[in-house]
Amino acid sequence: MPADFLWLIPLLPFTGFLINGTLGRRLPRPLVAAIALIPTALSAILWISLWFSMKAPGAPESIQSVASLFGNTSWIAISGFHVDFAFSVDHLTLIMLGVVTCVGFLIHLYSVGYMAHEEGYWRFFAYLNLFMFFMLVLVLAANFLLLFVGWEGVGLASYLLIGFYFKKDSAANAGKKAFVVNRIGDFGFLLAMFLLIAHFGSLDFTTIFTAVNQHPEWQGGFLTAIALLLVVGATGKSAQIPLYVWLPDAMEGPTPVSALIHAATMVTAGIYMVARSHAIFDRSPYALGVVAIIGAATALFAACIGMVQHDIKRVLAYSTVSQLGYMFLACGVGAYTAGVFHLLTHAFFKALLFLAAGSVIHALSGEQDMRKMGGLRKRIPVTFWTMTMGVFAIAGLPPLAGFFSKDEILFRAFVSPNPIGKLLWLVGLITAGMTSFYMFRLWFKTFFGAERFEEHHDSHGHDAHGHGGVHESPLVMTLPLMVLALLSIIGGWVGVPEALGGHDEIGAFLEPVLSSTGVTVTEVVSHGTEIGLAAISVLVALTGLFAAYVLYYKKPGTAATYAQRFPALYRLVENKFYIDELYQAVIITPLLMFTRIVLGIAIDGGVVGGSAAAATATTRGLGSLVRRVQSGNIRSYAGWLALGAAAVIAVMIFGYTH
Numbered sequence: 001m002p003a004d005f006l007w008l009i010p011l012l013p014f015t016g017f018l019i020n021g022t023l024g025r026r027l028p029r030p031l032v033a034a035i036a037l038i039p040t041a042l043s044a045i046l047w048i049s050l051w052f053s054m055k056a057p058g059a060p061e062s063i064q065s066v067a068s069l070f071g072n073t074s075w076i077a078i079s080g081f082h083v084d085f086a087f088s089v090d091h092l093t094l095i096m097l098g099v100v101t102c103v104g105f106l107i108h109l110y111s112v113g114y115m116a117h118e119e120g121y122w123r124f125f126a127y128l129n130l131f132m133f134f135m136l137v138l139v140l141a142a143n144f145l146l147l148f149v150g151w152e153g154v155g156l157a158s159y160l161l162i163g164f165y166f167k168k169d170s171a172a173n174a175g176k177k178a179f180v181v182n183r184i185g186d187f188g189f190l191l192a193m194f195l196l197i198a199h200f201g202s203l204d205f206t207t208i209f210t211a212v213n214q215h216p217e218w219q220g221g222f223l224t225a226i227a228l229l230l231v232v233g234a235t236g237k238s239a240q241i242p243l244y245v246w247l248p249d250a251m252e253g254p255t256p257v258s259a260l261i262h263a264a265t266m267v268t269a270g271i272y273m274v275a276r277s278h279a280i281f282d283r284s285p286y287a288l289g290v291v292a293i294i295g296a297a298t299a300l301f302a303a304c305i306g307m308v309q310h311d312i313k314r315v316l317a318y319s320t321v322s323q324l325g326y327m328f329l330a331c332g333v334g335a336y337t338a339g340v341f342h343l344l345t346h347a348f349f350k351a352l353l354f355l356a357a358g359s360v361i362h363a364l365s366g367e368q369d370m371r372k373m374g375g376l377r378k379r380i381p382v383t384f385w386t387m388t389m390g391v392f393a394i395a396g397l398p399p400l401a402g403f404f405s406k407d408e409i410l411f412r413a414f415v416s417p418n419p420i421g422k423l424l425w426l427v428g429l430i431t432a433g434m435t436s437f438y439m440f441r442l443w444f445k446t447f448f449g450a451e452r453f454e455e456h457h458d459s460h461g462h463d464a465h466g467h468g469g470v471h472e473s474p475l476v477m478t479l480p481l482m483v484l485a486l487l488s489i490i491g492g493w494v495g496v497p498e499a500l501g502g503h504d505e506i507g508a509f510l511e512p513v514l515s516s517t518g519v520t521v522t523e524v525v526s527h528g529t530e531i532g533l534a535a536i537s538v539l540v541a542l543t544g545l546f547a548a549y550v551l552y553y554k555k556p557g558t559a560a561t562y563a564q565r566f567p568a569l570y571r572l573v574e575n576k577f578y579i580d581e582l583y584q585a586v587i588i589t590p591l592l593m594f595t596r597i598v599l600g601i602a603i604d605g606g607v608v609g610g611s612a613a614a615a616t617a618t619t620r621g622l623g624s625l626v627r628r629v630q631s632g633n634i635r636s637y638a639g640w641l642a643l644g645a646a647a648v649i650a651v652m653i654f655g656y657t658h
Contacts, residue, residue, distance in 0.1 A: 005046070006050075006063070006087040006089060006140060007087060008043075008046060009043050009046050009047065009050075009097065009101070009136055009140065010043075010132075010133050010136035010137050010140065011133075012039035012040070012042050012043045012046075013039050013040055013043060013129040013130075013132035013133045013136065014129065014130070014133040015039055016035050016036050016038070016039040016040070016125070016126075016129040017126050017127075017129035017130040017133060019035050020032055020035050020036060020122050020123075020125050020126040020129065021122075021123075021126040021130075024121075024122025024123070024125070024126055025122055027122065029116070029121050029122075032121060032122045032125055033112045033125065035125070036108055036125035036126075036128060036129055037105070037108050037109060037112070039129065040101070040104060040105045040108050040129070040132060041105055043101045043105075043132070043136065044101040044102050044104075044105050046101075047094075047097045047098055047101045047102070050063075050089060050094065050097070051094055051098070054089070054091075054094060063088065063089045063090075075146075076145070080201070081197065081201060081202070083143055083145050083146075083203055083204070084142070084143070084204070085146065086141075086142035086143060086146065086204075087140040087141065087142055087146075088140065088141075088142035088205070088206075089140065090512070090513050091509055091510055091512055091513050092272075092275065092276065092340065092510060092513040092514065093139055093140065095340060095344060095506075095509075095510070096139040096268075096272055097136070097139055097140070099268070099343070099344060099347045100132065100135050100136060100139060100265060101132075101136070103263060103347050103348070103351050103484075104132050104135075104260065104265065106351065106355075106480040106483060106484060107128075107256050107259050107260050107263075107351060107355070107480070108125075108128060108256075109476060109479070109480050110256055110259075110355050110358070110476070110477050110480040110481075111124070111125070111128065111254075111256040112476050113473060113474045113476040113477040114254065114255060114256055114358055114362060114473075114477060115254060115256070118254070120164065123164075124161075124164060124254065127157060127160045127161050127164070128161070128256075128257075128260065130153075130156075130157045130160070131154060131157035131158070131161065131260060131265060131266075132265075133153070134149075134150045134152075134153025134154045134156070134157055135150060135153075135154050135265040135266070135269070136150070137149060137150035137153065138150025138151055138153070138154065138269055138272075139272065142204065142205055142206075143202075143203045143204045143205055144192075144193050144196060144203040144205070144208075145193065145203045147273065147276075148186075148189060148190075148193065150269075151186070151189065151233075151237065151269060151273075152186065154265060154266045154269065155178075155179060155182045155183075155186070155237075155266075156179075158175075158178055158179075158182075158250070158261055158266055159175045159176070159178060159179040160175070161253050161254075161257040161260075161261070162174050162175040162178050162249075162250045162252060162253040162257065162261075163175025163176070163252075163253070164253050164254055164257065165252065165253070165254075168252070170252050171252040171253065173249075174246075174249040174250060174251075174252040174253070175252075175253075177245070177246050177249055178246040178247075178249070178250055181236060181243050181245060181246040182236045182237060182243075182246065183236075184232075184236055184243060185232055185233045185234070185235055185236015185237055185243055186233060186236060187232070188229045188230070188231070188232025188233045188236075189229065189230065189232070189233030191229045192226050192229035192230045192232075192233065195222060195225060195226045195229065196208060196226060199222055199226075205276065208279075208280075209279040209280075212279045212280060212283065213279060218283055219283050219284075220283065220284055220285075220286065223280050223283045223284050223287075224283075224284040224286055224287050226280055227277070227280050227281050227284045227287035227288075228284075228287050228290065230273065230274065230277055230280070231274070231287065231290060231291055231294070233270065233273070234270030234271070234273055234274050234328075235270065235294065236270075237266065237267065237269045237270040237273075238267050238268065238269065238270030238271055238324050238327075238328070239267055239298075239320070239321050239324055240270070240294050240295065240298045240321075240324065240325065240328055241294055241297055241298045241301060244298060244302065244321050245579060245580060245583065247261075247262075247267065247317055247320065247321055248314055248317040248318060248321070248576075250317070251311070251313040251314055251317050255313065255354060255355070255357065255358030255361060256354075256355070256358065258313060258316070258317070258354050258358075259350075259351045259354035259355050259358070262316070262317070262320040262350055262351075262354060263320075263346065263347045263348075263350040263351035263354065267320060267324055268324075268327075268343050268346075268347070270324075271324065271327045271328070271331065271339055271340070271343050272340075272343070274291065274328075274331045274336075274339075275331060275336045275339060275340055275514060278331075278336050278514060281331070282334065288331075288332050288333070288334060288418075289332065289418065289420075290332075291328055291331055291332035292328070292329055292331075292332025292333055292413075292418060292420075292424055293332070293420075293424075294325075294328055294332075295324075295325045295326065295327070295328025295329035295330075295331070295332050296325065296329050296332075296424050296427040296428065296431075297325070297427075298321060298322070298324065298325030298328065299322045299323075299325030299326050299328075299329060299427070299428065299431045300322075300325075300427050300430065300431050300434075301322075301325075301577075302318045302319070302321035302322035302325065303318070303319075303322045303431045303434040303435055303438065304434065304573055305318045305573060305576050305577070306318035306319050306322065306434075306435075306438045307434060307437060307438045307441070307573070308563075308570065308573050308574045309438075309574075310369050310370055310371055311368045311369060311370070312357045312360065312361070312368050312369075312370050312373075312442060312446065313354070313357055313361075313368055315370075315438060315439075315441075315442050316350070316353050316354055316357060316442075319350070319353075319394065319435065319438070319439065320350060322431060322435060323342070323346050323350070323394070323435075325431075326342055326406065326409055326428065326431070327339040327342050327343055327346075327409075329409060329413060329424060329428060330342065330408075330409040330412060330413075332418075332424075333412055333413050333416035333418050333421060333424065334412075334416060335408070335409065335412035335413070335416070336510075336514040337506065337507050337510045337511075337514050338405070338408040338409045338412050339409070340506075340510060340514070341404075341405045341408060341492075341495045341506050341507075342405035342406065342408070342409055344405070344491065344506070345393070345401035345402055345404070345405040345488075345491050345492050346394075346402075346405070348393070348401055348484055348487040348488045348491045349389075349390045349393040349394050349400075349401060349402055349484075349488040349491075350390075350394070351484055352386060352387070352389065352390040352393075352481060352484035352485055352487075352488050353387065353390040353391070353394065355477070355480060355481055355484065356383050356386055356387035356390060356481055357387075358477075359380065359383040359387075359472075359473040359477055359478070359481065360373070360376065360380065360383060360387075360446060362473050362477070363376070363379065363380050363383070363470050363471055363472070363473065364453055364470060367453060367454075370442065370445040370446055371445070371452065372452050372453050372454060373445060373446045373447075373452060373453055374445065374446070374447075374448065374449045374450050374451050374452040374453070375447070375448065375449060375450055375451035375452075376446055376447050376451075376470070377447040377448065379470045379471070379472075380470070380471070380472045380473070381472065382472055382473075382478045382481065382482070383472065383473065383478070383481065384447050385485070386478070386481040386482060386484070386485040387443070387446075387447075387481075388443065389485040389488045389489055390484075390485065390488050391439045391440065391442070391443045393488040393489070393492075394435060394439055395435060395436040395439050395440065395541050395544065395545065396432055396435070396436065396537060396538070396541045397436075397538065397541055397542070397545075398538060399489075399492075399493070400488060400489055400492065401487070401488050401489065401490070401491035401492030401493075402488075402492065403492060403538070404492035404493070404495045404496055404497075405492055405495060406432060406537070407533070407534045407537050408495060408497065409428065410425055410428050410429060410432070410533060410537055411497075411530055411533055411534070413425040413428055414533055429536065429537060429540055430540075432537055432540055432541060432544075433540040433541065433543055433544045434544065435541075435544070436540070436541040436542075436543070436544025436545055436548075437544035437545075437547050437548050438548075439548075440544065440545045440548035440549065440552075441548045441551070441552050443548075444548055444549065444552040444553045445552055448552075448553055449552075449553065449556060453470070494506045494509075495507065497530060498527065499527035499528075499530040499531050499534075500530075500531065500534070
């Protein structure tokens, strides 16, 4: 595909947003859906065309295009500093574009059935298209500033989608929470861009990374400062400690929104940005260490919380936080390819899991509490089998997608030159076991055992087609599930390592963009060690499966017994370690007190109120003086007239003499 048409990929969803956003209220629902789906599908087709054009023999490794809406003029040009409204595509961009367009289209298609009877149908699809537009701008951006535009845009769209049910206080608050927390991270991103301008005089990726590569003596220093500020931005967008708190609350939005945010778009932006900026991070072992520690801590912490949640969507939300921690861990040990590989497979199985959870919720007329589910595998068989593929994939069991990407991260951590690499591997391994446990816990509680859902779900629930009771979702919802289930099975085969008989095709594909400057793994360890580490991780995953089987299927009352035996610990984890309450007490309440008392009294009551009072007094004083002129007394008027004439004569004489 010619470079001049790159701009069509994001423009098409934006067109859908404009049409539905302005005219959608007056259009029939099938037409609204078509307006949203067709541009998204066309973007996916353009990506496929771009993929084949760049894979052709002799094709360039990257394509760059300056958007034609500015002609030959730079987007911003100030005193020698200029930024182009430019898009670029390389092998990393190709993978991200595939995830956003293809998985995004499947989520759009699923939404047609899921949102069929919701109010604001046109508004929902307009927001989805807007989200796609900004995410595509983020991925295609050829410089940090345009990436930041997409970065902020997905923040805006997420606020609109999370708060879609704005009449619910919880949804409105969740949208505001996501918006505010992300602004904290974005402040760090802005500071990083200021430092980039100060040291490089540019925000263009090629200019900056070329300069870094040409100066091997640049180590640490300002590069560390830039990298750490970029990490602040990434922790907000990709929900890492300490800015992860917005993502679990994002469950207040419709389930397709959860799938879009968690799997295909927003939360992966931080991982993409770190991988894209790897030339900077490679020069700062300290910054890489911070990334690795944050990732490992987030992965373990979120997995702990996910083990005791009862809301099916919240289990998946904390799972997303944990899996993003895995990706951070990979980037922190310099295994950027492994991080992007897990980003790819995670998009498949996490989109599948969320959409399957939505199908369960749809079958139960809105119920999300797993304690009120059970025995659903025969009622909704397509949902059961597709979700089973997602559960086995995220648990890391071979030969599904999650096994290959997760094991690549653990392997790279184990053999990395990082002084705490073995500790990071151990944390990742423990997290893998916990992931397997809480996902099979979800699986057993939802689909096995006695039916625990309330009778009104079974006797009075009706879907769009008039089916009563617990029922399978329509084809428009199950078809995306089947496609994603297939991708969750085979999606990891592009990264089968040589030790297991593969060729690590994704590693070779990303080599031109994410070439490693660290230790070459094949020179450090044997294939036997790699196979042994993989066997250990599979054993740990099976242990998690067995524990969930015993506690929630074989002896279903055992888990409650353990919870009663350690009530304080259970309440601590169940209440998410009281982090939200801690933030409320330590940060939010003091800030509110400061704004209401200090600023309210000193600024509003003092400066603003005092200024208003002074202005009022001045106006009244001048008015009282002017009022004397208009007294109604003819002799007074004559006196003022004489005084004015004298003043005029004096001015004339003064001007003449000078």
